[in-house]
Amino acid sequence: MVLKEKNLTIIYISQEQVEESKKKYEHMEKDRAEVMAENKRLLEPLREAKEQVDLLKKQLANYEKDKETLRVRFPV
Secondary structure (H helix, E strand, O other): OHHHHHHHHHHHHHHHHHHHHHHHHHHHHHHHHHHHHHHHHHHHHHHHHHHHHHHHHHHHHHHHHHHHHHHHHOOO
């Protein structure tokens, strides 16, 4: 009789652990979905920012080249 009660206790504890694991999994899946949505939402602003950085780098390079040209043409 004692063995049967121990086995039932083990089964009950195992079932609780399975339920707890399921809840954790569901919570993690929800968090994952939220992170994926946030990443997707941020992709466009990131792309735009990278394009802006590239444009500014080109403008800076042109500015430096123009500055050097003017320095050579009109020395101080």
